[in-house]
Amino acid sequence: MSGHLFPENFLFGTATAAYQVEGAVNEDGRGTSIWDVFSHTPGKTLEGQTGDVACDHYHRFRDDIAMMTDLGMKSYRFSVAWPRIFPEKGAFNQKGVDFYKRLLEELHSHHLIPAVTLYHWDLPQWVEEEGGWRSRETIPYFVDYAETMFRELGDMVPLWITHNEPWCTSFLGHAFGQHAPGHTDWREALSVSHHLLLSHGEVVESFRHSGQKGQIGITLNLTPTEAGTRQPDDLAIAQIVDGNSNRWFLDPLFHGAYPEDMVAFYSQTFGPLDFIQQGDLSKIATPIDFLGINYYSRNRVVYDEKSELFGIRMLPPEGEPTEMGWEVHPESLYHLLKRVEREYTSIPLYITENGAAYEDKVVDGQVHDEKRKEFLRDHFLASAKFLQEGGNLKGYYVWSLMDNFEWSFGYSKRFGIVYVDYATQERLVKDSAKWYQQVIRTRSLG
Numbered sequence: 001m002s003g004h005l006f007p008e009n010f011l012f013g014t015a016t017a018a019y020q021v022e023g024a025v026n027e028d029g030r031g032t033s034i035w036d037v038f039s040h041t042p043g044k045t046l047e048g049q050t051g052d053v054a055c056d057h058y059h060r061f062r063d064d065i066a067m068m069t070d071l072g073m074k075s076y077r078f079s080v081a082w083p084r085i086f087p088e089k090g091a092f093n094q095k096g097v098d099f100y101k102r103l104l105e106e107l108h109s110h111h112l113i114p115a116v117t118l119y120h121w122d123l124p125q126w127v128e129e130e131g132g133w134r135s136r137e138t139i140p141y142f143v144d145y146a147e148t149m150f151r152e153l154g155d156m157v158p159l160w161i162t163h164n165e166p167w168c169t170s171f172l173g174h175a176f177g178q179h180a181p182g183h184t185d186w187r188e189a190l191s192v193s194h195h196l197l198l199s200h201g202e203v204v205e206s207f208r209h210s211g212q213k214g215q216i217g218i219t220l221n222l223t224p225t226e227a228g229t230r231q232p233d234d235l236a237i238a239q240i241v242d243g244n245s246n247r248w249f250l251d252p253l254f255h256g257a258y259p260e261d262m263v264a265f266y267s268q269t270f271g272p273l274d275f276i277q278q279g280d281l282s283k284i285a286t287p288i289d290f291l292g293i294n295y296y297s298r299n300r301v302v303y304d305e306k307s308e309l310f311g312i313r314m315l316p317p318e319g320e321p322t323e324m325g326w327e328v329h330p331e332s333l334y335h336l337l338k339r340v341e342r343e344y345t346s347i348p349l350y351i352t353e354n355g356a357a358y359e360d361k362v363v364d365g366q367v368h369d370e371k372r373k374e375f376l377r378d379h380f381l382a383s384a385k386f387l388q389e390g391g392n393l394k395g396y397y398v399w400s401l402m403d404n405f406e407w408s409f410g411y412s413k414r415f416g417i418v419y420v421d422y423a424t425q426e427r428l429v430k431d432s433a434k435w436y437q438q439v440i441r442t443r444s445l446g
């Protein structure tokens, strides 16, 4: 393909999240989040690493924005740390809001368009102590926080994202125990997924009533799932995995109903889903302005009666995986975008995250991250194909602007297109960032 692959107003950017980059966990009145508690609990993260300092973005955001500007970025996706705004129950913290005002003003002065995520996993600990996302009572707290943000920052934010990857909050956090708060109860995880979706719907409703000018959507991590063979058992298990990863979120948001096969499967396995109340589904399906998609890899699965996870066995990746062990499969991004368009919605789509962790080496002050460049090129090509076929894709955020705290993996996985030396906080622009700069400038892939 040659010429301009991306339209002139295409939003090229990078993404980060508060707990992964900000640091400054005890500054300006920030309260404790579930990730502070989790990462400080022995055995929960690699070598006990925490986000206490992270990339020190809280203090270095001006330099980081200057760097994004030099790289020609059009947009920056970041998240607000809820515990900076409401550190304790009923306590509003103006200093927390002021930080995000400074950040937004700096972005505006550099003509960078902000995309702001309200919830990227750092629940205030006081909310967790009242039952966290397991409790329906958390929804009004989230609505209150969101309304505060709309009021305080609304003039400066054109794109709002309610939740980032509710699958992770629900299942990594409450079924697999790998994320905060580290629970291992599937029934709980299902109630969490419902409360997250419902809180999303209520926040969208409230956003509409507020008369805000911006747009609002949600970001899902979607993982295309294929059966390893055409055997009925394998096809059936692939259907369940697809139901859990993708349809459990897409169906209620766009069709106003949970998928029937999954409702049957979950209620047979875990008992009645009585946390779903009359009227909830229509709230969840409140129309949104765009859908954010985070895409990293695909799943291939087979049925294995020995597997304790409902008979699911994941097949190993084909080809060389990334440092996360994830298969590299750009074709699945194209098929995923087509599926969302065919089965769910024609509203604008954004790839709100895509990227790869690879082991990076600094040689003479340079990082020649060929694999990441190739990964990004192939995924950009897949999305360009979707665009050329008339797909409604409006932007693409590479995960991540810079290396950062990769949750339970600590600092061991580097996703950045900018390298961070954690000892000095020095930033080094990797080759992939220089390549991305050319992509943005030429709107083609060279």
Ligand code: IFM
Pocket (backbone or CB within 6 Å): 017, 020, 165, 294, 353, 399, 406, 415
């Ligand atoms: O680092 C995470 C991010 O917080 C959410 N999406 C996936 C990324 C890579 O694992």
